Amino acid sequence: MKHVETEARPAGQAPPEAPHVDVTLNVNGTLHRLRLDARVTLLDALRDHLGLTGAKKGCDQGACGACTVMVDGRRVVSCLALAAQYEGREITTVESLSVDGELHPMQAAFARHDAFQCGYCTPGQIMSAVCLIAEGRANSEEDIREFMSGNICRCGAYPNIRAAIREVTGEG
Amino acid sequence: MTTLETGRTVGAGLDRVDAPLKVTGDAQYPNDYSYPGMAHAALVRSTIAAGRIRSIDVTQALAAPGVLTVITHLTAPKLERGPMTLLGGSPPAPLQDDRILHYGQHIAIVVAETAEQARHAARLVRAEYEAAEAMLDLNDPRAQIVENPWGLDTERGDVDAGFAQADVVVEGTFTTPDNTNNPLGLMATIAFWHGDSLTVHDSTQWPHNVRTSLATIFKIPESGIRVLAPFVGGGFGAGLRVWPHVILTVLAAREVNRPVKLVLTRPEMFTSVGHRPNSVQQIKVGATRGGDLVAIEHHGISSVAMEDDDYEPVSFCSAVSYACPNVLTRDRQARLNIPCPGSMRAPAEGQGNFALESAIDEVAHAVGMDPLEIRLRNYAEQHPFLNLPWSSKALRECYLQGAERFGWSRRTPEPGSMRDGRWLVGYGLAGVSYPFYQVPCQARASVRRDGSAYVRSAATDIGTGTYTVMTQLAAELLGLDITRVRFDLGDSDMPYAPQAGGSGLTGALGNAVHAACRRLVREFLDVVRDDAASPLRRAALDEVTVTDGRIHRVGDPGQGESYVDILARHSLEELSADGRSTPPQAEELGMALSGAFGAKFVEVRIDPELGLLRVARVVSAIDGGRILNEKTATSQIIGGTVGGISQALFEETATDEVTGRIANATFGDYLMPVNADVPDMEVLFVGGPDRATAVGTKGVGEVGLVGIAAAIGNAVYHATGRRLRSLPITIDQLML
Known part of the structure; x- marks a missing residue:
C-alpha cells in the first residue's frame, strides 16, 4: 500500500474557531493524511482535498446518489458522511475501477448501452451498480429497478442503465 | 445546397x-475545476417575496474566520443590465438597489478561504425587511398583464362561425404547475481576472452568451473574456441565461483579486436559474358529427417575473397542429413576485400540447371516433396558416407505425372496458408538431x-x-x-x-x-x-x-x-x-419549415382502490428528419419521455402562498421519477431527411417530452372515464 503525504492547509489560514481534525483516509488503496476542518464531508474531502472529482455533488443532502462511493464494500452517499469519521475504512471511488486504461465491465456496459447523457450522475450510478452486484441485489429486473432507485438520473437514462447492469450480471 | x-x-x-x-469520472464539469489560491463564495437570499431591505448587517459575517469580503447592495458597484439576446432580455443585474422582487433573491455574496467558512459566514448576515404584500397567484387581480408578449397570437377563419356549425363542442380549463429544471449538476461558476481580462468556467448551455453578457455588464471588451464549458451536468434550459449568481461570482473575483468558485446549493437551484412557469389554459374545440374539426379557440396565461422576460407561447401549438379552418390562439403573462421563469425542456409546447391533445381526445370520445382516426382525419397536409407544403412531415407514418408497434387495435373504446386482474388498463395517445428553430x-x-x-x-x-x-x-x-x-x-x-x-x-x-x-x-x-x-x-x-x-x-x-x-x-x-x-427561409424555399413530429402511445394501469397509477408501456414514433446517431437520438427521446412522465405524474414546485417561499426545494420533497418509476420503452424513427437544409436534421431534444402528459391523461380517461385537466395527476385524483 502506498503512503502519500498531502500538504495540510497552511497554518496561517486556519480559522481559530473552527476545529480541525487529523485524519488518515484510505482511498483506492492509498493512505492520505489530511488535516481538515471538522465540517468537511467525505465528498468534499475526496473532491477538494484529494482531487478525486469523479464523485459528484448533486444535492448535498443524500437524496440523489451522485456522490455514491463504496466504503467497506457498501454504498455510501459521501455528501452525508463526515470525512473525520472515515479513518480506517476502505473507501473506493470510481477512479479505481478502470485499470491501465481498461474499463471495468460495468463502465464498458454503460458506454455500450448509452446509459447516460450529461454524465453527471454516471460515476454514482456505476458505483451503485457495481455494489449492487457485490451485495447480491441485482438478481432480477425488479431488484435492479428497486435498488438503483437511490440514484437519480435527470436525463432519464434509466432503461439504458438497467440494460447495462443486466448485461454485466448476465456475463457474471 | x-x-x-x-x-x-x-x-x-x-x-x-x-x-x-x-x-x-474524468469528464470535468465546471465545479470540478480548482485553481491555486481559489476562494469560495456563498449566497445570501431574501426571505421575503416583495418589499425592501431596511437594513443589512454584515459585521458578524465579515468577522467570521476566513472571510475575505461580503458584497451587498450597499457596496456593490453599478452594473449594466445584460443585453437583449435571442431569448429576450437578460435577467436584472444583482445588488443594484434595496428592492426585493421575489423570494430567494440574492441579497449578498460572501467570499471566504474555504467553502465551509463561506457557508457559515453567509448565515451570519442579518437582513431586516420592509415587506410588501407579494403577488403570487396567477389570478391576482392586481397583477400586471402582458398581452400577446411575443406577437405570436394567431387568428384564421371565424371561430364563432365555426362553433355555430359544430355538432359537438368540448371546452375545458387546463392547469399546469411550476416545474423546476433541476439538472443534476449543481450550477457552478469559477471566475478569475488577469488585469482586464477574465476567464470563467460556467454551467452554461451557451458560452458566447456568457461572454457577450459579461462584456456588457462589466464594460470590458469581449476579446478579453474566455468562457469554458466542455462538460455541463445537464441544463434542460437552466443554463441558457447569464443568471445573477454568475455575475456575482465574477464581481467577487474582481473584488478579492483571486479565483472565486460558487456552487449553487440544491435549494438555490429552485430560485436562481429559472423554471417552467405555471399556466392556466382555456381551450374549446368544435367538431362535426363526422369528426371534422371546425373551430379551435385556445387561451393561455403564464406567470412571469416582475422585471424579466420569458418565452412561453403556450397556445401557439393549436395554430399549427390540425387542418382546422377556424382557429384563434391568445397568450398572456401575469407579472408576479416569483423567481425568474425561463425555458425548461419544451417550453410552452410541454404545457400547450397537454391542453390541445387532451381536448382532441375529448372530441373523439364525444363523436364516438377512435382517437387515432380523428387525428388522421384532421391531418394538416400543409402548414395550416402559411399554406405552404412542409419541408418534411411524416406524422402520418408516426401515427400508423406507432399504432402498429403499440398494438393500438387491441384497444376497446369504452372507458373502463380493459382490465387485467385488479388493474384497470388504459390506452392513450397524443400527437406532437414541434416548432422549427434554427x-x-x-x-x-x-x-x-x-x-x-x-x-x-x-x-x-x-x-x-x-x-x-x-x-x-x-x-x-x-x-x-x-x-x-x-x-x-x-x-x-x-x-x-x-x-x-x-x-x-x-x-x-x-x-x-x-x-x-x-x-x-x-x-x-x-x-x-x-x-x-x-x-x-x-x-x-x-x-x-x-x-x-x-x-x-x-x-x-x-x-x-x-x-x-x-x-x-x-x-x-x-x-x-x-x-x-x-x-433556411420559408419564402425562398416555398416550404414551411418543419420541426420534429411525433406520436406517443401510452398504456397505464390503475388500481382503482388505491389510486395507484403505473405507466406500463410507452411507444414513441418520431419524425426527427435525418438521424445522425440512432443510439444517442434514441436516448434523447427516452430521456424526453421520462421528462414527460415526470411532468404528468410527479413534478410540482410548491410556492407558499403567503411568503412566496418554495416549500419543496429539495430532492427529498420535489418529486421526480427514479429508476423504478420508468418502464422500458420503444422508440421508432420514421421519415427521412428534411428538405430545408443540407444535413436534414430536425432536432430531437424536446419532441420526446411533448405529448406524454396528454397521452397519459388520455389513457387515464380510457381506464377510468375520468378526465383530468390539472397536472401533475396525483393519487387523490385517481381514488375512485
Missing part, C-alpha cells in the same frame, strides 16, 4: 466519443499533416450527444475514419455557436460543420489547382468525393490522392476552413 449523402458514419448507432471520460452558427475544420481532422465550435453538449454526432458528421464529410476526427466545443474562443436549446443546435451546428468541411475540401482542390503532379488538378468540388482520407474524382477512385500527400508535397502543416450556417 449540396445535400449530405448517406454514408458509413452518419446514422450509425456509435457509442459516444466522450463515453470513456464520463464513465471513468439560428446562425459557425464552425472551423482543419486537416493536419498526419491526416487527422480537428473541427470545433463554441457549442455545448449538455448530454445531447453533440460531441459524437458532430464527429460522425465531420468524418463523413471529410471521408475519414471516425477515430481520425476530433470535434471540440465548450470554449468561447472557438467560432460562434448559439445555445443548446430550442431543439435547434444540431441543425445549426451540423450545417455549419457541413459548410466548413465542404469548404475545406475545396481548399485542398485550390492547392492542387495548377499542380501537374496531382490527379486532382483543376477538379471542381462537385467533381470529387472523399473516402479513406483521400479526395478522388467521382466514379474513379484511382484518380485522386490523400490529404497527407497534398499537404506533404506542398509543405503545408495543415489546411483550415470556416463554415457558417444561416437558417
